Amino acid sequence: MMNISEKAKKTIDSCRFCWMCRHVCPIGNATGQERNTARARALGSSLVARGAEEIKVIAANVYECALCGACTNNCVTGWDPKTFIIEERREIILENAAPEYIKALLKKYFETGNIYGKKADGIPETAYGGGEEILFVAGTDAVVNAPENAVNALALIKKAGERVSFIKNQDSGAALYFLTGKTRETEEAAKRFAEDIKGYKKIVFYDPTDLALVSHEYKEWGIEISGNAVSFNEYLLYLTESGKLKPKKSGKRYSLQDNYAYARDLDDAETGRKLIEKVGENKDMLLCGKEANFAGSLIMNEYMPEVMKKVAENRWRDAINSDCETLVTESPSEYVMLKKTEPEGKRVITVEEMLAENL
Amino acid sequence: MNDFLFTQVLTELEDAVGRENCSTSEIDKVTHSVDYFWLSRMWADRGRRMPEADFVVSPKDARETSKVMKIANYYKIPVTTWGGGGGTQGGAIPVAGGILLDTKRMCEIYEINEEGMYIECGAGAIYKHVEWAANERGYCTMHYPSSLTCSTVGGFLAHRGIGVVSTKYGKIDDMVLKMEVVLPNGDIIETSPAPKHAAGPDLNQIFIGSEGTLGVITKAQMRIYDQPETRRFRGFLFKDLSSAFKASREILQKFKPSVMRLYDEAETASLIKKIVGVERKGAFMNVAYEGVKELVDVEEKILLSTFKKYGAEDLGSEYGEKWWKEKITFFYPGHMMDLPQMFGTMDTIAPYDKIEKIYRAMKEAIETNFPQAKFIAHFSHWYEWGCMVYDRFIIDGKDVPEDPREAMRLHNAIWNLGVRTAIANGGVVNDHHGVGIKLGRLMKEQYGPAMQVFEGIKKSLDPNGIMNPFKLGL
Ligand SMILES: Cc1cc2nc3c(=O)[nH]c(=O)nc-3n(C[C@H](O)[C@H](O)[C@H](O)COP(=O)(O)OP(=O)(O)OC[C@H]3O[C@@H](n4cnc5c(N)ncnc54)[C@H](O)[C@@H]3O)c2cc1C
Numbered sequence: 001m002m003n004i005s006e007k008a009k010k011t012i013d014s015c016r017f018c019w020m021c022r023h024v025c026p027i028g029n030a031t032g033q034e035r036n037t038a039r040a041r042a043l044g045s046s047l048v049a050r051g052a053e054e055i056k057v058i059a060a061n062v063y064e065c066a067l068c069g070a071c072t073n074n075c076v077t078g079w080d081p082k083t084f085i086i087e088e089r090r091e092i093i094l095e096n097a098a099p100e101y102i103k104a105l106l107k108k109y110f111e112t113g114n115i116y117g118k119k120a121d122g123i124p125e126t127a128y129g130g131g132e133e134i135l136f137v138a139g140t141d142a143v144v145n146a147p148e149n150a151v152n153a154l155a156l157i158k159k160a161g162e163r164v165s166f167i168k169n170q171d172s173g174a175a176l177y178f179l180t181g182k183t184r185e186t187e188e189a190a191k192r193f194a195e196d197i198k199g200y201k202k203i204v205f206y207d208p209t210d211l212a213l214v215s216h217e218y219k220e221w222g223i224e225i226s227g228n229a230v231s232f233n234e235y236l237l238y239l240t241e242s243g244k245l246k247p248k249k250s251g252k253r254y255s256l257q258d259n260y261a262y263a264r265d266l267d268d269a270e271t272g273r274k275l276i277e278k279v280g281e282n283k284d285m286l287l288c289g290k291e292a293n294f295a296g297s298l299i300m301n302e303y304m305p306e307v308m309k310k311v312a313e314n315r316w317r318d319a320i321n322s323d324c325e326t327l328v329t330e331s332p333s334e335y336v337m338l339k340k341t342e343p344e345g346k347r348v349i350t351v352e353e354m355l356a357e358n359l
Numbered sequence: 360m361n362d363f364l365f366t367q368v369l370t371e372l373e374d375a376v377g378r379e380n381c382s383t384s385e386i387d388k389v390t391h392s393v394d395y396f397w398l399s400r401m402w403a404d405r406g407r408r409m410p411e412a413d414f415v416v417s418p419k420d421a422r423e424t425s426k427v428m429k430i431a432n433y434y435k436i437p438v439t440t441w442g443g444g445g446g447t448q449g450g451a452i453p454v455a456g457g458i459l460l461d462t463k464r465m466c467e468i469y470e471i472n473e474e475g476m477y478i479e480c481g482a483g484a485i486y487k488h489v490e491w492a493a494n495e496r497g498y499c500t501m502h503y504p505s506s507l508t509c510s511t512v513g514g515f516l517a518h519r520g521i522g523v524v525s526t527k528y529g530k531i532d533d534m535v536l537k538m539e540v541v542l543p544n545g546d547i548i549e550t551s552p553a554p555k556h557a558a559g560p561d562l563n564q565i566f567i568g569s570e571g572t573l574g575v576i577t578k579a580q581m582r583i584y585d586q587p588e589t590r591r592f593r594g595f596l597f598k599d600l601s602s603a604f605k606a607s608r609e610i611l612q613k614f615k616p617s618v619m620r621l622y623d624e625a626e627t628a629s630l631i632k633k634i635v636g637v638e639r640k641g642a643f644m645n646v647a648y649e650g651v652k653e654l655v656d657v658e659e660k661i662l663l664s665t666f667k668k669y670g671a672e673d674l675g676s677e678y679g680e681k682w683w684k685e686k687i688t689f690f691y692p693g694h695m696m697d698l699p700q701m702f703g704t705m706d707t708i709a710p711y712d713k714i715e716k717i718y719r720a721m722k723e724a725i726e727t728n729f730p731q732a733k734f735i736a737h738f739s740h741w742y743e744w745g746c747m748v749y750d751r752f753i754i755d756g757k758d759v760p761e762d763p764r765e766a767m768r769l770h771n772a773i774w775n776l777g778v779r780t781a782i783a784n785g786g787v788v789n790d791h792h793g794v795g796i797k798l799g800r801l802m803k804e805q806y807g808p809a810m811q812v813f814e815g816i817k818k819s820l821d822p823n824g825i826m827n828p829f830k831l832g833l
């Protein structure tokens with residue numbers, strides 16, 4: 001039996017016989033596997049809850065969800081399969097039923113400080129401006145997997161004449177939360193991070209997933225942060241609107257790869273578009289804003305790389321069908337995955353690259 | 360099957376579709392054991408396990424499907440095809456075990472042919488994805504069932520599905536140009552290059568509605584349409600069903616609306632209350648007409664004058680527009696009937712001279728013999744000659760036996776009575792949900808000796824009886 005909340009149980013019982021959101025699941029669309037739908041995840045869970053199945057049977061499938069919230073957004077009745085999936089991850093960990101590849105990622109985390117087991121020294125401290133009021137948090141994914149993006153972002157900030165500070169701890173707890181739900185270790189990581197970012201007036205989050213965690217889960221867990229948390233997009237908009245950055249308008253066409261944490265979790269699908277309009281023409285794909293397909297996760301790329309590749313390729317297909325030339329990303333994860341799968345004649349750039357090339 | 364032979368078959372299947380697309384894991388077996396069929400859901404709800412497949416395979420195209428079929432045919436292993444599992448008749452449940460063939464990897468959009476006005480796609484494509492592909496080029500598919508987002512092209516073809524604008528644009532069998540099918544012996548065949556011909560019987564129509572009992576549909580060319588310039592709605596209140604039938608039959612001799620939904624007096628009472636705030640007696644009807652604006656203007660005039668002749672009160676367009684926007688909302692949990700209730704849709708079809716009689720006979724039979732059941736109906740999908748009745752029974756959870764076997768007994772008794780009453784009064788076993796395991800036993804009652812035509816085709820194409828056993832009465 002699983003020790004999950006009433007809300008999670010109710011969600012399971014609503015989703016288990018419902019087929020309505022299968023078309024939006026980026027994982028199901030990539031694998032074609034029936035188990036990768038909200039209803040199948042819920043059906044398995046309901047059988048576990050009724051004692052007809054063991055939790056280890058559903059464990060691998062529980063980790064095949066990206067927590068992207070496309071199903072939640074699609075659900076007319078407001079059910080949120082993420083609720084039970086994240087609680088189940090905690091149960092799976094507590095029961096020691098996680099697949100070996102998940103255990104291996106956690107082992108790396110506890111040994112090296114990140115699940116990738118890589119050195120987190122890609123961004124030199126000199127890239128920061130050394131200010132005392134504004135903190136720039138690149139986040140683990142960028143520091144470890146896309147440091148050049150964060151360096152570009154910091155260079156743009158410098159160009160605007162702003163000075164931002166650096167702290168060593170870049171781990172909001174987002175990866176642990178993704179893999180283990182709300183465990184003691186996740187909470188501890190969150191508390192550590194909240195402590196380390198104390199004293200700054202403004203905290204600029206480069207990775208939307210970190211900002212979403214701080215804005216929602218931290219609040220729920222009673223962890224307070226002292227400064228004003230803003231997204232990197234919002235910060236860039238402030239820099240352009242205050243005249244600190246003066247990008248020029250060109251006739252170029254850009255399409256935004258809406259990050260789900262911005263568009264769905266933080267309800268902000270607008271800022272990225274406003275930034276595009278500062279420099280060119282915004283050309284939306286058919287599935288955009290809250291409806292956007294997600295384009296890949298670096299964490300999942302560690303244990304299901306083929307599927308992540310397909311997820312990114314599917315998003316490129318959406319882009320091509322909608323006649324997009326340049327895709328503009330808002331998160332390091334999606335940038336890396338789209339870059340890896342970039343088709344000939346198409347281009348993916350980050351939002352800061354877009355601004356920089358139009359200064 | 361012994362462990363040795365099982366492993367032998369497994370390695371052959373892995374060789375056919377790739378190891379990652381061939382599964383014997385519990386989770387894959389469980390998720391393919393419950394479809395939208397009420398009985399399978401009830402069984403799982405009671406904490407019981409439904410029959411499961413031994414192997415779950417996902418071929419990516421006809422070639423891989425053919426390899427799977429050859430293995431199955433040689434070892435005489437049952438094959439059940441699964442599209443979206445959104446069928447209501449238990450058609451995709453692997454009741455005999457064996458191989459479950461999931462089509463969803465066959466989801467490629469191969470071609471959007473704007474000259475020929477069709478999309479060629481894999482049969483495992485979710486229909487909503489085909490619609491999106493059409494939308495990206497400014498077209499649409501005009502196949503809008505409530506399960507647009509859940510079910511596949513192959514599933515709709517295999518069950519002869521239907522969408523809400525069918526009166527103008529047709530059923531799925533009117534929307535397909537050509538199909539690729541893998542036969543039980545592994546041969547890959549194509550139906551004729553165009554659907555309307557005199558080169559013998561139409562091969563398409565042999566496989567459409569065959570519910571995976573004759574082969575696996577792997578590819579199809581589905582029609583696309585221009586987006587209508589305008590789509591308008593109009594609600595009407597008729598004093599009774601009979602006058603609504605007369606008016607509708609007359610309209611259909613003149614032009615084809617896209618949506619026509621006529622609600623019986625019971626459903627109208629609650630519906631009209633919802634729309635205009637007062638309870639009114641009569642039969643409510645919602646009509647949509649669409650296309651090129653000039654034509655739609657003329658159609659509107661004809662509609663209003665014809666319906667007026669039959670005493671219909673014009674209720675304006677508000678309800679229709681709201682219904683269009685929310686037409687699939689009704690199917691989400693919380694809006695839709697759900698367990699512990701027992702429910703079922705006994706849709707049937709008949710010419711105008713019989714349809715009202717069928718409806719009244721079914722209503723009386725169910726309400727008299729099963730007083731615990733509520734019976735509601737509407738009529739949609741209209742033709743020049745007749746229409747479909749979508750009648751439903753609903754039983755409150757407190758009146759549904761807790762023992763799953765007793766629940767099944769009650770469920771099947773209601774279905775037997777309802778469908779037999781439809782057949783006795785000139786209806787057919789089903790209109791657009793298919794037969795599956797739910798209604799297989801009633802096929803012979805409807806067709807009598809004509810059933811041997813189906814049985815003959817089945818025997819010659821599938822002599823080992825491997826394709827979807829115990830479905831469609833075959
Ligand atoms: C919420 C909801 C609303 C619905 N509303 C409608 C509606 O408005 N109109 C309507 O017509 N139906 C409706 N249905 C029923 C369902 O969508 C249809 O019956 C649909 O045809 C099933 O398609 P599927 O892909 O889900 O097929 P499945 O359930 O997987 O399979 C159905 C049958 O087809 C066979 N099959 C599947 N794919 C193939 C193939 N490629 N080749 C050969 N055989 C195959 C299976 O073996 C099985 O016998 C609804 C269902 C749901 C869940």
Ligand code: SF4
Nearest residue numbers: 015018020021038075
């Ligand atoms: S999230 Fe909503 S649409 Fe998706 S399965 Fe659950 S109830 Fe159905």
Ligand code: SF4
Nearest residue numbers: 025065066068069071
């Ligand atoms: S959260 Fe995303 S990946 Fe997970 S089931 Fe929903 S749509 Fe699929």
